[in-house]
Amino acid sequence: GTLWGGECLVGDFGSYRRASYFEPVPMPGGAAAIRHPWRMALSYVHHFLGKEGLIPYLPFLRPLEDEKVRIVLKQIDQRINSPLTSSCGRLFDAVSSLLGLVSSISYEGQAAVALEMIADEREQRSYDFLSEEKGEAQVIRFQPLFAQVLRDLQQGEAKAAISAKFHNTLVKIGIDVCRRIHRRGGPKKAALSGGVFQNRFLLERMKAALENAGFEVLIHRQVPCNDGGLSLGQAVIAHFAF
Secondary structure, three states, X not given: OEXXXXXXXXXXXXXXEEEEEEOOEEOOOOOHHHHOOHXXXXXXXXXXXXXXXXXXXXXXXXXXXXXXXXXXXHHHHHOOOOOEEOOHHHHHHHHHHHOOOOOOOOOOOHHHHXXXXXXOOOOOOOOOOEEEEEOOEEEEEOHXXXXXXXXXXXXXXXXXXXXXXXXXXXXXXXHHHHHHHHHOOOOOEEEOOOHHHHOHHHHHHHHHHHHHOOOEEEOOOOOOOOHHHHHHHHHHHHHHHO
């Protein structure tokens, strides 16, 4: 199976459809990939750029034993205890680890927090991404993003700029997805939900960009946007279903 995340759902209290999602990548070691974000960095680079993308200068590779890297690559290649995931949280983990910010975590969301904290608020540039149709859904692929992040690292770009450009890319994706849905008859209303929107930098930029594009934007105010809001949402859906 695939661990969902990084998607845009279109629906109401009665039903929904998955209109867009990030291309799934292996999560080597399952839960171990959450505790050790370098595993996700390895997975994303390997998935989108191949083993040739794993060049020695990458900060996250320096402290790792070669044998440990080989074992994780084998897990990925042979899909040994490596469920697929499209989670936006795991994407944040990967980029944070690529920059050498966090290798292992001691609390949930630590890698993403570290990435948010260094983002340069003056930075307006972003990275590229690919979008393709798969059935009725739009699949977002990150091959250009990871190639450009590695290029920036190689050229000595400030980590604060790389972080901001990554955040700005997610905003650009959000706008692209919402416009596509609206063009196909969807609502001009967007609800920003999920644990990733605990990130103030991302939330404020996404909200402003969507509003500038003419969308009504709904955000969490009294109920947590992470898993803490799940039970209330389930209760509301059950009410309308029965």
